[in-house]
Structures are given as structure tokens and as C-alpha cells.
Amino acid sequence: MASTGDISKMFLALLSLLCLLPVVEAVEAGDGIALLLGMFLSLTGICACLGIYARKRNGQM
Template sequence: MNSVSAQLILVLTSLLLSLPVVEAVAAGDAIALLLGVVLSITGICACLGIYARKRNGQM
């Protein structure tokens, strides 16, 4: 899982470095969108994990 996190950080950093400084508002919107997508996917995976544990009787 650490390699996935490291790759995600690398991709986000490269995206941030490639954005021009002049478009600060657009860059902020892009960062907010990326964070929203990442947090949504993390939340969905967490809910699926809880569901799977309850279904297997581990909780």
C-alpha cells in the first residue's frame, strides 16, 4: 500500500508543479477536485471494507 501512496503523492506533486502560477484560481479548483476524488475513493473503500468484515462475521 505504501507504493500506491507514494505514486499518488508523486502524481499530485507533478501536477502541482506543472500548473502555471498565473492561474491560481484554476489551480485551486483542480487541487480541490483531486482531493475530493481521492477522499471519495478512500471513503468508498473504507465502507466496502467494513461491509466485508461484517458479512464475514469478523466484527
């Protein structure tokens, strides 16, 4: 599983790529922020589900 440092490096890389894109309208900037937020929440949800699965498999729950 990825460590906190790896996740923060990935987030910073995605954020820096977003900053390189030219912002034409505020709607496009909002779409980019929504995309990053959606990716972050999806990754968090996947990690949470994997953690629950691992605990159930090990008999800790």
C-alpha cells in the same frame, strides 16, 4: 486491494501532472487542489465502505 505504496505512487503521479499544467489564475490552482482533495477523500471513503462490507460478510462485525 491496493497497497499503501501503490496509492502513494498514484497520488504522486496525479500531483506531478498537476504541476505540469500552466497556472493562469489562482482560481485554477485552487480548483486543481480541490479536485485532488476530492479524489483522495472519495477513494478513502470507497475503501472504508469496502472494509465495512468485507467485515460484515466475514461475520467480524
